[in-house]
Amino acid sequence: MFDVKGRSAHAGVEPERGRSAIDELAHKVVKLHDLNDYERGLSVNVGLIDGGISSNTVAPDAEAQVDVRVKNMEQAKEITAKITEIAEEEEVQGTETSLSGKIGRPPMEKVAGTDKLIEEIKAAGEELGMSIREVSTGGGSDAAYTSTEGVPTVDGMGPLGEFSHSETDEYIDLKTFPKRTALLASTIERLSKLG
Numbered sequence: 001m002f003d004v005k006g007r008s009a010h011a012g013v014e015p016e017r018g019r020s021a022i023d024e025l026a027h028k029v030v031k032l033h034d035l036n037d038y039e040r041g042l043s044v045n046v047g048l049i050d051g052g053i054s055s056n057t058v059a060p061d062a063e064a065q066v067d068v069r070v071k072n073m074e075q076a077k078e079i080t081a082k083i084t085e086i087a088e089e090e091e092v093q094g095t096e097t098s099l100s101g102k103i104g105r106p107p108m109e110k111v112a113g114t115d116k117l118i119e120e121i122k123a124a125g126e127e128l129g130m131s132i133r134e135v136s137t138g139g140g141s142d143a144a145y146t147s148t149e150g151v152p153t154v155d156g157m158g159p160l161g162e163f164s165h166s167e168t169d170e171y172i173d174l175k176t177f178p179k180r181t182a183l184l185a186s187t188i189e190r191l192s193k194l195g
Helices: 021-033 072-089 114-127 145-147 174-194
Strands: 003-006 043-051 061-069 096-099
Touching: 003 021, 021 043, 021 061, 021 072, 061 072, 072 096, 114 174
Parallel strands: none
Antiparallel strands: 003 061, 003 096, 043 061
């Protein structure tokens, strides 16, 4: 989280005495969003902002909550350094920014055995008349924890849907439940025979 402190002042009577925390935060938000590199699997999103005390007061404080998604821990170190640099830069003289937070969920990286697991899932899908393909997204998953421990892991074998987190369009296709359940059962059966 970015927490910016400025100095309040009356916006009409003596605005020059103020130091707008919102103005400073706005500069930082643009820089944060400039870090996005979707082709490399890097996503930086300022999803919540709060600040100020009234419309006629130069804002003495502002804060932003930032969500970061990375492909691997090396990328996590790189982006952490860049975000720290943005926090330390001062665009509006007289403001101060503190940065808090940490990586709350590790990136889900492939480990030894993951490709073999995917092959088994694809084979199970073929037996059921399903074409299974491997994809990677920036979604967060508890599966990342097992992957971090070196366990071959996949995510996303459940029912199909689309438009995650949209206000009105997100859905799950209920007709996909039986086939996706069969895919999971068939995969477990295939894995149990590998010994």
